Amino acid sequence: MSGVSGSGLGEVPLGGFGGFAAPPRAPGGFPVVGIIGGGQLARMCQPPAINLSLTLSVLAEAPDASAALVVPSAPVSGHDDLQRVRAFAAACDVVTFDHEHVPAHVLAALEADGVPLHPRPEALVYAQDKLAMRRRLGEIGVACPRWAQVRTAGELAEFAAGGTPSWPVIVKTTRGGYDGKGVRVVDAADSLDGLADWFALVEDPQGPFRDGLLAEEFVPFDRELAVLVARSPSGQAAAWPVVETEQRDGVCARVIAPAPGLSAGDCAQLTEIGLRIAGALGVTGVLAVEMFAVTAPGSGTTYLVNELAMRPHNSGHWSIDGSVTSQFEQHLRAVLDLPLGDPRPRAPWSVMVNVFGADHDELYSAYRHVMAADPGLKIHLYGKGVRSGRKIGHVTACGSDVDALRERTAHAADYLAGVIDE
């Protein structure tokens, strides 16, 4: 096979593939891409994989995981079951990730087996460990909120005292957070008791909080933006337009592409930051950089990096319908070191709104209504069980009138979530 190395295993662990059948590959010399984790990000890789004749194999959390419903090769295993992950990877030409949670010792074992991993563990650590991320971004000159590593309430109070104003302060676990989980806001010095459980966990030298917590200044931002780029092992890179993201309770609610009112100069500056981070950290695959835009009277707008993700990201879901090459297609191309596709938008505006579950589990009736109300809407549902407040899909509309797109997508998402009934 040209350009794609085999998994390079000297010995196949556990005798054969440890019970995992190798997925049948498409004829013609096309590779198998393994994805650890069977969530909606893995699921949304399957449509472009089908078009491109790439075979996916997904290591799924359960037989009814989002991606397992649509990918024929979806063996079930935890992502921390070393022997099963190794057996899974042995049948793939390259392995990538649906999430950041694969432990370092598992990644190290796969590397020792010769499995091509993208992103590579030495890049992925900056998406897994927020302290490592903050340190590294500082080294390469990327502006971030003021931060400190804290292990005690006293250290946190000391960090706060250095700020203007002192409070509120944001406290994050260094690992394992997503969608607002692992983040707390401390409003004042007398609220520190609310962190007692976290500081207790810091004392466990084997536990996930052993490195302490990340304290950050509260940034009074005007809005949040995200830069999405892709980078291949050869170093080719491509960037989508900078988008505006709106969060609700720490979870992405709406994305507008491109970010309204962003000057060409600021757009170029932010894209450069995204590409600089991807290059400096050696990212392979898609990288999302979430940023705060802060306007201080008299000093213009500055941009501070909030979070990184090294995988397709909610801020890029609009690209499925709104861009020539979606983030899912681009991620597959990048991890295979294939030439990257054109990331340019296909319409002046795209608006993506997440769909959250209603308090009843039947969704098909609302879906029919939404289709009838808006024939141009693109509906994406993830095959997940409907639970109140759970992220179960998204809708996108593309066109030239951004206000109309906002209204159409909001109506559809609210109807599907049972928030409105007309």
Added chain:
Amino acid sequence: MSGVSGSGLGEVPLGGFGGFAAPPRAPGGFPVVGIIGGGQLARMCQPPAINLSLTLSVLAEAPDASAALVVPSAPVSGHDDLQRVRAFAAACDVVTFDHEHVPAHVLAALEADGVPLHPRPEALVYAQDKLAMRRRLGEIGVACPRWAQVRTAGELAEFAAGGTPSWPVIVKTTRGGYDGKGVRVVDAADSLDGLADWFALVEDPQGPFRDGLLAEEFVPFDRELAVLVARSPSGQAAAWPVVETEQRDGVCARVIAPAPGLSAGDCAQLTEIGLRIAGALGVTGVLAVEMFAVTAPGSGTTYLVNELAMRPHNSGHWSIDGSVTSQFEQHLRAVLDLPLGDPRPRAPWSVMVNVFGADHDELYSAYRHVMAADPGLKIHLYGKGVRSGRKIGHVTACGSDVDALRERTAHAADYLAGVIDE
């Protein structure tokens, strides 16, 4: 489940599902669409099915059929194995088709079982039987080439004698033809011996040629066009722009959407013909109407219907990338009686070119080259074994300069087919 009836079987045939596991469906009340036949048309239904949370189940010719590589539920059976087809259908909410070859007695048995079929057998017959199609189109006033049913060389010679000029004449088998198969051109009266084998088969009262052959005048067309429409059981209909198709050796080679130089009046007239046929024949799902455009000096352009297909069709592959709602998404919506999506184009022009196999079976190197040469090209490969001249995929480019799109798609298809190497 709202709006989708179950398969309605009073008794499940063969005890359970005859060895076919019912596909796991997405939670929320979403239906299972069964497709008989596992070719590329079934395969290209899977990306929109994933987006829409619809579950496909494909009755595949082989475990490595094009669609079986990408759809988790793909039991293997011939489409004429009555008991296995019935068992397959029993696990689906609606059944549709990848091709026209399911025999009438199988369709009748499924209807007797209460399986919702779309298109319904009484519509599908006009795509299966070219004589029935010609008779019915005449009844509803749709212009066709001059034709006759012929059973002997003498009847064919008599038909030819009625034409101006008499020769050449096109002779078609009434059933089972596709991609140029089942079509012969007879150049002159002294070439009739070339049909001796077909006329011999006509004599077999049980054979597939028992209804005789379809003779048609040779139409000296300027170009070929195709009208693609979708119609739902409720009668909702939608039409894509009329396209120009170019055939090579009877096989679709290139499609340009919309058809260049077609006047708005002619476009409306042709769309009306497509919608009239869909309504009069009771089509449910996608209908493709292939037409000849013939310009006679002094009398303008007339349009004659050549062929019908009641399924997604090669003339509509451009719609995956070029239209808000692709023919594959629309077919799924239509057969489920869901509201239809917007069929409007997303760019001024789309050009689709089919990819045929080269004489070597490795394709991945050429694919990398094509990706590098044209980052905006959309590549679609069907997971089929590469054989010289076999249709293995297509490429589409969308934009505002139709000549540039022609050039880009031709280069990519020629490179993938091994016709050029730079």
